[in-house]
Amino acid sequence: MTTSQRESHASPSAVVNQPPAHRRWVMLALGTAAQTAACAFVYGMPYLIPSLRSAEGLTLAQAGVMVACPTVGLLLALYAWGAATDRYGERWVLAGGLGLATAALVGAQAAHGLVVLGLLFAVAGAAGASVSAASGRVVLGWFPPERRGLAMGVRQTSTPLGMLVAAVAVPPISAAHGLPGAVLFVAVLSGVMAVLTALFVVDPPRPAPTAKQKDEKPASPYRxxxxxxxxxxxxxxxxxxxxxxxxxxxxxxxxxxxxxxxxxxxxxxxxxxxxxxxxxxxxxxxxxxxxxxxxxxxxxxxxxxxxxxxxxxxxxxxxxxxxxxxxxxxxxxxxxxxxxxxxxxxxxxxxxxxxxxxxxxxxxxxxxxxxxxxxxxxxxxxxxxxxxxxxxxxxxxxxxxxxxxx
Incomplete structure (x- = not known):
């Protein structure tokens, strides 16, 4: 299939003029980095198990519950963040969600107890779900159809990269500074990306709605x-x-x-x-x-x-x-x-x-x-x-x- 043929099958977002190539790659880098920071916490939680057990006196089963808390929060919040992204745009959903996750993790750094820590970790996971909903839209919105597969492939490396960051950094930080130090590390990652997305992410261009579209909601693709x-x-x-x-x-x-x-x-x-x-x-x-x-x-x-x-x-x-x-x-x-x-x-x-x-x-x-x-x-x-x-x-x-x- 030729490029022109591919473009003829593109989604409506492909009909807007595409931005300079360097801006696309900046958006891709920011989206990938934001997702990596979120994954380092949500999927890096197993590396906190030794610190959770020693610092809080948890059993292995209780530590397992703590590990699941961010994922539970993420699952509960994903659709709401997706709806917010569709309505308000990507930039502030990314920055706001990462900012809320940072605040919850900073609170968890000084918290104690199974219930309080579990709630804060769940809130951090729910806030970090904003990245899953919005960063993919940033990438896809900035890239033309014939480059989207590559762009999303790069962005999806964030999950193994986040797990790699957690595997390399969390165990030695936990050994040297305990649970608070490890939680502070993932909080700093999240906070840095909240600032960077607020400063540099630009919502991708969307096609101008027709007069009819202004009066109607977009038809559901789930029909x-x-x-x-x-x-x-x-x-x-x-x-x-x-x-x-x-x-x-x-x-x-x-x-x-x-x-x-x-x-x-x-x-x-x-x-x-x-x-x-x-x-x-x-x-x-x-x-x-x-x-x-x-x-x-x-x-x-x-x-x-x-x-x-x-x-x-x-x-x-x-x-x-x-x-x-x-x-x-x-x-x-x-x-x-x-x-x-x-x-x-x-x-x-x-x-x-x-x-x-x-x-x-x-x-x-x-x-x-x-x-x-x-x-x-x-x-x-x-x-x-x-x-x-x-x-x-x-x-x-x-x-x-x-x-x-x-």
């Missing part, structure tokens, strides 16, 4: 099943991603008998591969003028690799398959987000991305306990086989075509 099918397929792809991400290290230590440090280093390589795969998948989708075709092929590859890994047992090839699967299972994330935003259009993109995030985070919350129980009952092979089945099911759930890109 058909297409968006719901993309949401469902992307949620299914989260299952293999979190199966290998959450239990890959355990597989290496318990099945392959690797030292924990070496296993952690290898899984870090897998996360780096995941970031590269997201960027490459986005670029591929731009080149072929489709988001869903690459998603189908990648989901098929994940299904095949998961099935082979399930059959590999404790053989050495399982290590290679595990790391490749860690990268590929994360590769479709940016494709689904881009397709959702393009299909929803500028009037609904914030809410649609919020629904997309909600489905993915619900799956991410359900996957670890369910997979842990499955591994305990039936072994790693069964868990990898279920992951392969979810990837295969996502292909069937995906719609055959969408009018914006395919």
């Amino acid at each position: 058909g099943a297409t968006l719901w099918r993309i949401h469902g397929a992307s949620a299914l792809m989260v299952w293999p991603q979190f199966t290998v991400g959450a239990f890959g290290l355990v597989y290496l230590t318990d099945v392959r008998h690797w030292p924990a440090v070496a296993a952690g280093q290898l899984m870090a390589c897998g996360q780096a591969l995941a970031a590269v795969c997201r960027i490459a998948a986005g670029r591929w989708s731009d080149a072929v003028g489709s988001r869903l075709r690459p998603m189908r092929w990648l989901a098929g590859a994940v299904a095949v690799l998961g099935a082979v890994l399930a059959a590999a047992g404790d053989s050495a090839v399982g290590v290679v398959l595990l790391i490749v699967l860690t990268g590929l299972s994360a590769s479709t994330n940016g494709l689904s987000f881009t397709s959702v935003a393009e299909l929803a259009g500028p009037g609904w993109a914030g809410r649609a991305l919020a629904v997309q995030n909600t489905g993915q985070n619900l799956t991410a919350s359900l996957c670890p306990p369910a997979v842990g129980a499955l591994i305990t009952a039936a072994g790693f092979g069964s868990a990898f086989a279920v992951a392969a089945g979810c990837a295969l099911a996502s292909i069937a759930v995906l719609p055959p075509r969408v009018p914006t890109t395919d």
Whole structure:
């Protein structure tokens, strides 16, 4: 498909004049950095478990509840932030949400007790949800259709980057300065990005409404099943991603008998591969003028690799398959987000991305306990086989075509 053909299928936001290239990349950098800062807290909470247990005297189960609090807050607030983004724009939603998250984390730095800390962490997670709803719109609004896949692929590296920042920084800071020092670190990250987004983020241009559009609300893109099918397929792809991400290290230590440090280093390589795969998948989708075709092929590859890994047992090839699967299972994330935003259009993109995030985070919350129980009952092979089945099911759930890109 040629560039002109791709543009003919673009969403309404693509018809406005595009800005200078350097401004687009500044917006991409700011959106990625803002999401990385939010992810460092929300998904970096497990690295606070030793400090939570020693400083607050929590049991492992209580510490696990604390780890879940930011995600609970995020899930409850995502749609509201998406609606605010659609109505008021991206800049102040980003800055306001990050500012509120900073305030909650500063409060948590001086707080004590399971209830008070849990509430503050939940508030910080709910405030940080603004980034998930708004930063994707910033990226997609500034980039033309033939560059959106690459741009969203870069932006979606923020999740592994945030986890990497937390993994590298939180344990030594906790060891040196305790729980308050670690919480202050993520608060500073959030505060810095609140200031930078307030100063430098510019809301992307939106098409001027027609006289009829001024009198009518944008039609809901949820009147058909297409968006719901993309949401469902992307949620299914989260299952293999979190199966290998959450239990890959355990597989290496318990099945392959690797030292924990070496296993952690290898899984870090897998996360780096995941970031590269997201960027490459986005670029591929731009080149072929489709988001869903690459998603189908990648989901098929994940299904095949998961099935082979399930059959590999404790053989050495399982290590290679595990790391490749860690990268590929994360590769479709940016494709689904881009397709959702393009299909929803500028009037609904914030809410649609919020629904997309909600489905993915619900799956991410359900996957670890369910997979842990499955591994305990039936072994790693069964868990990898279920992951392969979810990837295969996502292909069937995906719609055959969408009018914006395919």
